[in-house]
Amino acid sequence: MPKPEIHPTWFTDTPVFCDGKxxxxxxxxxxxxxxxxxLANHPFYTDSQTLIDSEGRVERFMKKYGLESTDK
Structure with a gap:
């Protein structure tokens, strides 16, 4: 049985606002x-997200440590 008087008040119909809407x-x-x-203004879901990867991770690692590429 939960102790009385220690739990916060629960509001069942809490409005959620974003930009006043x-x-x-x-x-x-x-x-x-x-x-x-x-969801309506997140870049991932609105296709406004841009990924910029001018050089891949593997290529940067190989270049940093002076290793030869394994591509054939």
């Missing part, structure tokens, strides 16, 4: 949640 309702110990990143 209501996203959804969740259960939380806070009355209101503010998030900076959400």
């Amino acid at each position: 209501l996203l959804c309702y969740v259960g939380s110990t806070k009355r209101e949640l503010q998030v900076d990143v959400w």
Whole structure:
């Protein structure tokens, strides 16, 4: 049996906001949640993420230690 008076208050319908817009309702110990990143504005999900890899990891390692490439 949990001890009384030590657990935080649970709010079942806590609004979640991102950029001032209501996203959804969740259960939380806070009355209101503010998030900076959400599925709709995350670079990975909006295809705005750019990966820049001018030289691969293996090539950098080989170059750093002066090893010959294993490519044939």
